[in-house]
Amino acid sequence: MTTNYKAVSHQNIFAVLCTSMLSCGAAHAANNVTLFGIxxxxxxxxxxxxxKSAxxxxxxxxxxxxxxxxxxxxLGGGTAAIFRLENGFNVNQGTLGNGSRMFGRAAYVGLSNDRYGTLTLGRQNEFMADYVGAYGATGNWGILLPHAGDLDNTGIDYRVNSAVRYVTPSFSGVSLGALYSFGGTPGEMGRNALESFGVNYVSGPLSIAAAYTAIDHPATAVNEGVWTASNPVDGNYGIAAGHYRSTGVSVQYVLGKARLAAVYTNTRFSSLDPTLGAHIDGAVTFNIGELIAAYNITPALQVGGAYSYTAGKVSANGTTPRYHIAGGVIDxxxxxxTDVYFQTTWMRAAxxxxxxxxxxxxxxxxxKSQLVAxxxxxxxx
Structure with a gap:
């Protein structure tokens, strides 16, 4: 029998996938497959x-x-086979998100062991997003409170294709992670490659995270997110960069009903090709600091606020772009x-x-100013 794959629509694929997976879960074990969403x-x-206002x-x-x-x-012996398929969409238009990918948020398969950790293969997050960003404003309240331009990816503006990722079990509250994405360029193994490392520590009310991510030719290695001409903070540096590197650390402390956190990141675009849109040679560096506070007035009502300061430096001409972002949320x-929330954010270029x-x-x-509510x-x- 010949199958006409071109005739199968996205909607039909979704329906068949969900039906078959849920049926498998019912036939073997009720907790094998979970359907979730937001x-x-x-x-x-x-x-x-x-x-103009909008x-x-x-x-x-x-x-x-x-x-x-x-x-x-x-699978026995504390080992399990795992997978995750996660789709992003626009509820107002009914369209796919994340570059119109079917599973643009996550698509991976792997093995997990209680003693040896978790190894996964596929489209996944790097550790600036998963570890450092988790304690920042975007990790708490979403992308309306970003670091300027989300240059450090703490708002998860991009994900990583063709990635191998390993995370250790927690040892006395400490877990380590490493990720590598193959560039796939014949004869040039390092071109378009991405590597990321992270450490996360959780002990009672204290949480600390640190991460490092490096990308070769980011505009082609990760062709989404911050490397776009529409990002005024990026200034096309990502499009023109031969190398990208971001490091960061975040700390969170929970004190009763209050939660306090701080984040610092350093992001560097280097080996810039001026013919690709940066209009400069050399390197561009951004240092970002952020403070976050939240308080649970009641179990159902939370208020919070954040402030971040971005200091940039363009080595070729000595210019120093600066950005202030402040915002608050009531949830x-x-x-x-189910929750209802109000958020407001103000950004000032300096x-x-x-x-x-x-x-x-x-x-x-x-x-120089923009206010959003x-x-x-x-x-x-």
Missing amino acids: IDDGLTYSSNVGG WQMQSGIAQQSRWGVLGRED YFLSKR GDATVAGLAPVIAASSG RLGLRTKF
Whole structure:
């Protein structure tokens, strides 16, 4: 029998996949396969988008709207086969997110052992996103409170294809992780390759994370996220860079109903090719510091705020772009699954920076300031 694969639509693939996986879970073990998801939608106001104010319905700001399937099969001896397929989408338009990928948020398979750790293969997060970003404002409240341009990927603006990732078990609260993505360039094993390392420590109220990520030719190795001409902070540095490197550390402390955190990252674009859009040679460095505070007024009501400062330096001409971002959030939980929230964020370009832009949420302002406010509704299943 000949199968016409071109005739199979995305919708049909989704339906067959979900039906077959859920059927397998029912036939073998009820906890083998889990279907999960988040739907986040709301109304966003922007004070200046290209010189004019704007009202927009936006999907996936506090958390990206998504659905996914988790699978686990016990193999004995503390070892299990695992997989994760996770799709991002726009609830307002019914379209695929993450570059129109079917499973753009995650797609991996692997083995997990209680004593030896977890090894996974596929499309995954690097450790600046998973470890350092988890304790920052984006990890707590979403991408409306980003680091400037999300240059360090703490807002998970990109994910990594063709990656091998290993995470150790927790030893006295410490877990280590390493990831490598093969560039796939014939004759040049290192071209378009990505490597990332992370350490995470959790002990009672204290959490500490650190990470390092390096990418060769980031615009072709990871052709999404911050390497776009629409990112005013990036300034096309990612498009022109031969090398990219980001390091960071974050600390969180929980004190009763309060939570305090701090994040520091250093991101460097180097080996810039001026013919590719950077208009300069040499290197560009950004240092970002962030402070976060949150307080649970009641079990159902949380308030919080964050401030970050970005200091950039362009080695070729000595210019120093600067950015201030401050914001706050009020989050009220109607149930364990559903909440309504209000967020507001203000960005100010300073130093040699001339344009504010809360990428990737809102297009750039026509001037140095941009204010954004949002009322949203989120439910989980």
